Amino acid sequence: MGGMESYFEFRTSNYYLTEDWGPQLAAIWKERGWLSGGVWLIDERVHTLQRAWIERYVEPLILGKIIIPSGESSKEFSHLEGLYERLSELRLERATPLVALGGGVVGDLTGFLAATYMRGVPLVSLPTTLLAVADASIGGKNGVDFRGAKNMIGAFYPPQLTLAGIQLLESLPPEEWACGMAEVIKTLLLCPEERWRQFSEYCRRQLGMGLVAQEEPLSFKERVARLKGDRSELLELLEGVVQRKLEIVAQDPRDLSGVRAQLNLGHTWAHALEKASNYQLRHGQAVAIGLRAAVILAQKLELAQTAMETALVEMLEFWGLPTTIPSWLKWENFARNLRYDKKCKGGESLFILPVTWGRTAKVELVPVEVLEQVWAELADTED
Ligand SMILES: NC(=O)c1ccc[n+]([C@@H]2O[C@H](COP(=O)([O-])OP(=O)(O)OC[C@H]3O[C@@H](n4cnc5c(N)ncnc54)[C@H](O)[C@@H]3O)[C@@H](O)[C@H]2O)c1
Ligand SMILES: [Zn+2]
Incomplete structure (x- = not known):
């Protein structure tokens, strides 16, 4: 221009x-x-x-x-x-x-x-x-x-x-920020680790991520307000994720070759969770749980290291997103919806799993027992 x-x-x-x-x-x-x-x-x-x-x-x-x-x-x-x-x-x-x-x-x-x-x-x-x-x-x-x-x-x-x-x-209200952050965090997982580190350092240094409650960290609303106000930080964060999504899309503009599928990280679970919850769960919330599910599944299949889960859970929770499955959601209902996912082949779903920052693996034919184990790890046990 x-x-x-x-x-x-x-x-x-x-x-x-x-x-x-x-x-x-x-x-x-x-x-x-x-x-x-x-x-x-x-x-x-x-x-x-x-x-x-x-x-x-x-x-x-x-x-x-x-x-x-x-x-x-x-x-x-x-x-x-x-x-x-x-x-x-x-x-x-x-x-x-x-x-x-x-x-x-x-x-x-x-x-x-x-x-x-x-x-x-x-x-x-x-x-x-x-x-x-x-x-x-x-x-x-x-x-x-x-x-x-x-x-x-x-x-x-x-x-x-x-x-x-x-x-x-x-x-934009804080709940909508949370939903958007789920996709931002997803794309950060697809970026080089350096980008993730930059943003988590900002969250630690400026917003108190990692501090325990007694040290009076900012409330979720205050964090959102602070990030909104730190315009150059926000622009830099967005520049990184926008650039990454554009790069991926440019390699596969019509979503045909499989490259673009990596943007569906966390989404196989997310779509099934949304449907099973009758859309009570917002898309961003479902993506947050789905991202964690993807990391856990990647660990079970010995594709990813545990450091990623710890970092991911901390970041999701910090931005007001759930990381466990609410107890009112039932496995049977979820499993039924998983099979109708549009990415499913012959009754099995295709999973995009993170190997490390910037790298994913595509996995099909995951035995249903393994998925149920992941579900059990994600189930909210608080009540
Ligand atoms: N085309 C794609 O590639 C693509 C990718 C992801 C999602 N989607 C679609 O995007 C939709 C979800 O998008 P969304 O989360 O932006 O939802 P949305 O457009 O419904 O906006 C969410 C809420 O925020 C309000 N809002 C919007 N801008 C605001 C502002 N500046 N200040 C205050 N309130 C504001 C809206 O009124 C609405 O209540 C879904 O339909 C989904 O299918 C499309
Ligand atoms: Zn999405």
């Missing part, structure tokens, strides 16, 4: 990360020739909580505005017809961008609309959750849910431009 100042640029992917894109939006629009503005799909909460920012920077660039109710149900296939109708009422032209301003839900929905409306219109993404900045807005996938099946219908359609600005994360 000629002359435009940005903190980090990942040129090949059109992904740009900085503190705040607001002041530069108008210039970017002009440079791209998007003279009629854009059709903005805005998450309802973001629309309220970022009102001042939107009035100042977005309003001048609005051809049309569609407010998307907060929550996964906005991704239901059945809403599409109404949305296409709105786009045709707005007389959207082929050169006018659709702009997603929200988390993964708005991002996935807008991406699908942009990919399909008139066989494709420009797509711009402004992610507003940690999960969307670090994960969902990278890799060109989008999708909607069909009759209860998540992301059943979708396309690969990378945005023309992804503008990630951490200023928008300011209003």
Whole structure:
């Protein structure tokens, strides 16, 4: 982006990360020739909580505005017809961008609309959750849910431009930070150990990770607030994980060769846990437990060392994530759901297991008894 100042640029992917894109939006629009503005799909909460920012920077660039109710149900296939109708009422032209301003839900929905409306219109993404900045807005996938099946219908359609600005994360509640941190931690496991060490040293030095309760470490909310405020630290952390995900995606853009599968670390368990819990467990929480399960399984198969589990559990707990399976979840129910995982082959699931930082192994045909042993190690024994 000629002359435009940005903190980090990942040129090949059109992904740009900085503190705040607001002041530069108008210039970017002009440079791209998007003279009629854009059709903005805005998450309802973001629309309220970022009102001042939107009035100042977005309003001048609005051809049309569609407010998307907060929550996964906005991704239901059945809403599409109404949305296409709105786009045709707005007389959207082929050169006018659709702009997603929200988390993964708005991002996935807008991406699908942009990919399909008139066989494709420009797509711009402004992610507003940690999960969307670090994960969902990278890799060109989008999708909607069909009759209860998540992301059943979708396309690969990378945005023309992804503008990630951490200023928008300011209003994000701590629980959403925790969910996003699960994916951040996942990607940190896929990075060289040096990155992990850097971030855990920051957590120790600045946020009191590793201190015992009597030493009055910061509460979870205070940690989140502190990390939000340490903008250069946050940018550096995000730069690392974004870069890593982009690298992996670039080697396997359509998720065909198997390289991209490593991003599913922890997810075989996570998906089954989410389903078995009837979605009581949030995705990030399920991923946290799934990551630990992957490490334990890797140890049982003598692929990983125990140091990794200790470091992982400390980090997950520090960021408000669970590392044990709640006692109300039953093995039988989980095992049934594991078999329906979309990565399953012939009734057995495919597991991505960490060998060490930056290295995974793919394991199929894990005997069910071994999985049950992992479950037993993860079961919450406190009550
Ligand atoms: N396409 C992909 O590659 C990919 C990858 C991972 C996840 N996903 C999808 O992403 C979705 C989950 O994304 P998510 O966790 O961002 O969920 P989300 O979009 O539902 O956002 C979570 C919550 O945060 C609120 N919110 C968003 N931004 C905010 C802000 N700045 N301040 C205050 N509140 C804010 C939302 O209203 C919502 O209540 C799922 O549908 C999942 O399937 C897609
Ligand atoms: Zn995930």
